[in-house]
Amino acid sequence: MSTARDTWRKQPFIANPVLRYGLYAAIAVYIVTTFATLPIDWDRMVQGLSRAGRIFGGAFPPSFQRSELLIDGFMESLKIAILATVGGVLLSIPIAFMAARNIAPLSIYYFGRAVIIIARSFHPVIVAIIFVKAVGFGPFAGILTLIVYSIGFVAKLLAEKIEEIDPGPVEAMRAAGAPFLSTLVYAVFPQIMQRQIGLGIYQLDSNLRASAVVGIVGAGGIGATLANAFGRYDYDFALAITMVIVGAILISEAVSGAIRKRIA
Amino acid sequence: MLKITSLVKRYGAGDPVLKDLDLEVPGEEVVSVIGSSGAGKSTLLRCINRLVEPTSGKIFLNGTDFTSLGKRELRVGRRRIGMVFQSFNLVDRLTVMENVQSGRLGYISTWAALSRRYPKEDIRRAYELMERVGIAHYANKRADELSGGERQRVGVIRALMQQPEILLADEPTASLDPKTSEQIMTLLRDLARELKLPVIINIHNVNEAKEFSDRIVGMRYGRIIFDDLPDALTKDAMHEIYAGVPHEDRQMEGAAA
Numbered sequence: 001m002s003t004a005r006d007t008w009r010k011q012p013f014i015a016n017p018v019l020r021y022g023l024y025a026a027i028a029v030y031i032v033t034t035f036a037t038l039p040i041d042w043d044r045m046v047q048g049l050s051r052a053g054r055i056f057g058g059a060f061p062p063s064f065q066r067s068e069l070l071i072d073g074f075m076e077s078l079k080i081a082i083l084a085t086v087g088g089v090l091l092s093i094p095i096a097f098m099a100a101r102n103i104a105p106l107s108i109y110y111f112g113r114a115v116i117i118i119a120r121s122f123h124p125v126i127v128a129i130i131f132v133k134a135v136g137f138g139p140f141a142g143i144l145t146l147i148v149y150s151i152g153f154v155a156k157l158l159a160e161k162i163e164e165i166d167p168g169p170v171e172a173m174r175a176a177g178a179p180f181l182s183t184l185v186y187a188v189f190p191q192i193m194q195r196q197i198g199l200g201i202y203q204l205d206s207n208l209r210a211s212a213v214v215g216i217v218g219a220g221g222i223g224a225t226l227a228n229a230f231g232r233y234d235y236d237f238a239l240a241i242t243m244v245i246v247g248a249i250l251i252s253e254a255v256s257g258a259i260r261k262r263i264a
Numbered sequence: 265m266l267k268i269t270s271l272v273k274r275y276g277a278g279d280p281v282l283k284d285l286d287l288e289v290p291g292e293e294v295v296s297v298i299g300s301s302g303a304g305k306s307t308l309l310r311c312i313n314r315l316v317e318p319t320s321g322k323i324f325l326n327g328t329d330f331t332s333l334g335k336r337e338l339r340v341g342r343r344r345i346g347m348v349f350q351s352f353n354l355v356d357r358l359t360v361m362e363n364v365q366s367g368r369l370g371y372i373s374t375w376a377a378l379s380r381r382y383p384k385e386d387i388r389r390a391y392e393l394m395e396r397v398g399i400a401h402y403a404n405k406r407a408d409e410l411s412g413g414e415r416q417r418v419g420v421i422r423a424l425m426q427q428p429e430i431l432l433a434d435e436p437t438a439s440l441d442p443k444t445s446e447q448i449m450t451l452l453r454d455l456a457r458e459l460k461l462p463v464i465i466n467i468h469n470v471n472e473a474k475e476f477s478d479r480i481v482g483m484r485y486g487r488i489i490f491d492d493l494p495d496a497l498t499k500d501a502m503h504e505i506y507a508g509v510p511h512e513d514r515q516m517e518g519a520a521a
Contacts, residue, residue, distance in 0.1 A: 085437055168353035173420075175313055177342035177370030182377045186366045190357040 011193060055235050062243060063236035063244075073215075074244060080142040080221050081207040087143070088207075089200045090149025096158035098186070106129060112159070119152035128214035139220030145212070146207045154199045154208070158192065198260045204234040205249075205256040212245050245253035265290045266312070266430055266462065271321030273307050280319070281307045283486040288508065289430070292460045294453055296473035296494075299483035300506055307467040308483070309432045312464075313345045314338055326429055343370040346423030348452075350435040352415045354422075356408035363407050363418050364390045367425030386425070393421045397451060413444035420451065424459070429455065433465040437472065445469070449476040470502065 002074040014020040064070070098112030100106050127136040127148050169187035178186070215223015222241060266289040273449050274280040281304045289295055297305045310316035312323055316328060320499055323330045325344060333341050346367070354363050371381065382390075391459045394400040399512075402410060407418060416436060423431055433452060438443035453476045456463045467473045474494040482490030482497075482505035490501050 166353055168349065169355045172347070172353035173316060173350060173366060174421070175315055175342060175345070175347040175370060176367050176422070178340045178366070178377075179339065179369070179374060181374040182369040182372075185374065185378050186358070186362070186369060187355060190355050193357070 014079070015161070019025035042244050058235035059239035061236065062239040064240050066237060069225060069238075070222075070241060070244060073222035073241070074248065076139050077208065077215065077221035077223070078212045080139050080146060080211045080219075081204060084143045084146030084150060084207050084211070085200060085204040089145040089154055089196075089203060091147065092151050092158055093111050095155040096162060099155060099159040100162035102165075102167065103184075103188070112155075116152060116156045116159070119148050120156065121147075124149045124214050125217055128217050128219040132218040137218045137220070137224075142211055142214050142219035142221055145219055146210055149210060150203050150207060154203050157199055158196060161192050161195045162188065171259070195261055197263055201256045205252045208252050209249050265326060266464075267324040267354060268312070269322045269324075271308070271311060271323065271338065272319045273304075273311055273316060274319045279486075280317075281313065281486050285321070285486070285488060287488060287491075289462050289464060292456060292462050292464065293478040294456050294476065295464045295479045295481055296465045296467050296477035297481045297483060298467060298470055298473050298505060299469075302463075303483040304486040306434055309347075309464065309466055311432050312430075312432060313342050313347060315347075339370065339402050343426050344429045344489075346426050346428030346431045348416070348419050348431065348433040348436045349421050350438045352405040352412075352419045352439070354415055354418055356406065358396070358407060358409055360410070361390065361403045364394065364421050364425055367422040370426065390421070390425060391425055396455075397421060405412055413443075416440065416444075416448050417451070420448070421456070424455065426457050428461065431461055431463045433463060435466050435468060438468060445472065450477070467488055470497075 012020060014023065087133075095112055095115050098108050099113075099116055101109055104112060124145055128141060128145040131144045135141050135144065165188060169191070170183060173183040175189045211219075211221045212223045212226070215221035215225070216227045218224065222245060225239045226238060229235075229241060266287075267349075268285060268287040271282050271285040272280050273282040285308065287308075297306050301305050307316055311318045312330070313461060314333075318331055321331065325341075328344075329342055330338070354388060355366070358366075362380065364516060365380075368386050369377055370381065372386075376382070391400055391403070394403065397420065399410075399414055399421070402414065403416075407415065410418065416439075419436070431452075435444075436452065437448050439514060447489060449472050452465065453464060455461070465473075465477065475509065480490065480497050481491065481493050482487055482501065483493075484505055484507070490497065490505055492501075
C-alpha cells in the first residue's frame with residue numbers, strides 16, 4: 001500500500017508533445033501574422049469615430065414625429081413574422097417526419113435531410129435578396145424568406161425530437177394493426193407536441209427579429225422603413241425605429257420565454 | 265388455436281435465435297414461456313405477430329398462415345393478436361381512454377382516430393373492461409399519472425379492445441413489484457378464462473409461472489426443451505432450462521428482472 005502513487009495529472013488532449021506544442025505554436029503564429037497583414041487603416045478609423053459622433057449627435061433626441069410610418073412598418077413586420085411562422089411550422093412537420101430516420105424509408109429520409117440542409121445553408125439575407133429579385137420588393141418576399149428560414153430551424157430540431165421518441169408506443173400501435181397515419185397521430189404526435197409548440201413560439205420570436213433584417217434588403221416591414229430613414233440621413237427617426245425594434249424583441253422574448261416555461 | 269412449425273429466426277450470419285421451433289397452443293389455455301435472458305422468448309412472441317420477421321417456418325392462427333400475409337393483410341391480421349408489453353408501451357401524454365381506444369386503431373379510420381370520434385360500442389366495451397379491472401375512474405387521467413400496476417391494466421385492456429383471438433404477454437410483470445405482479449398475473453389468468461382466450465406469457469418468475477399457468481414451456485438457446493404441466497417442472501428440469509445460471513441465483517433473477 002505504501003507504494004501507491006500520490007501524484008496524478010490529467011492526460012493531455014493531444015498525447016504527442018511535439019504535435020501538441022507544434023499546434024499551439026502554429027495557432028499563435030497564424031493569429032500574429034493575420035493581425036500584422038490585415039489592412040487596418042488607423043486614419044480611417046479615427047475619421048470614422050468622428051463620423052459616428054455626428055450620426056449619434058443627429059440621432060438625439062430620437063424623433064417619433066412620423067410615428068404613423070413607424071407603426072405601419074412595425075405592423076407589417078409583425079404580419080410577416082406571424083404568417084411566416086405559421087407557414088414555416090406547418091411545412092416543417094411533414095418535412096421533419098421525412099427527415100426522421102426511425103419513421104421514413106431511406107430514400108425519403110435523404111430527401112427530407114436535403115430540404116433541411118438547403119434551407120439552412122443560406123443566411124436569411126441572401127435568401128431575401130433572391131426572393132426580392134423573384135417576386136419584387138415588399139412583404140411577400142419577406143414572408144417567403146422567413147418560411148425558408150423557419151423550415152431550416154424547426155424541421156431540423158423537430159426531426160431530431162422524432163428520432164428520440166420512445167419506440168414502445170409505436171410498437172404497440174403496430175401490434176394492434178393500426179394504419180401508418182393513425183400510428184403517427186397516437187404514438188408519435190403526443191411525444192413531440194410539446195417540443196413543436198415550444199419551437200413554434202421560439203420561431204415567432206426569431207422571425208420577428210429576422211424580419212427587421214431582411215427588410216433592409218427590400219423584403220418589407222420595419223427593416224425597409226429603417227433603411228429608408230438611414231438613406232435620407234434621418235438619424236433621429238432611425239434611432240426611434242431601432243428603439244422600437246429592440247423593445248419589441250425584448251417583449252417577445254420575455255413572452256415566449258414565459259410560455260415555453262409554462263408548457264415545459 | 266395457434267400452431268407454429270419449424271420456426272427459425274436468424275439475425276445476420278450468426279447462430280439462429282430460434283432453431284427449428286414447433287409449438288401448438290390449442291383452445292383457451294395459459295401457457296408460460298420460461299428461460300434465461302437471450303433464450304429467444306421475446307423473439308418467439310414477436311415472430312407470431314411479425315413485429316420480428318421470421319426467417320423461415322410457418323405460423324397458423326385459427327387457420328390463417330401469418331407468415332404468408334402481405335403488408336396490408338398483415339396489418340388486418342394483427343388485429344386478431346393482442347399484445348401486452350414489459351414496459352407497458354402506453355402513450356404517457358394521452359388519457360387512459362385514448363390509450364385504451366388505441367387498441368381499436370386497426371378498426372377505425374384515421375380521421376375517427378384523429379378526431380377521437382370512437383364508435384359507441386367501443387366506448388361501452390372500454391368502460392366495461394375498465395370497470396372489470398378497476399380503472400374506469402381514471403378514464404380522463406393522463407396515462408403517466410397512474411402507478412405501474414394501473415398502467416399495466418391499461419395495457420391489458422388496450423390489447424383486449426382488439427377482441428383478439430390470442431393474447432401475447434412479453435414479461436408483463438417484470439417492471440412491477442411482487443404484489444402488483446401477482447395481481448396482474450391473476451388478472452391475466454381470470455380474463456383469459458372469462459373471454460375464453462389463449463394466452464402466451466413470457467415470464468422470468470418461475471413461481472408465478474407455476475402458479476398461474478396451465479402449461480409451461482421451457483426455452484434454452486432457441487429451442488423448446490421442456491413442455492408440460494406446471495407440476496412436471498421438477499428441479500432437474502429447471503436445471504436443464506437455466507443451465508449456466510447457478511441454482512441459488514435463480515430466485516433472484518425471478519425477483520429482480
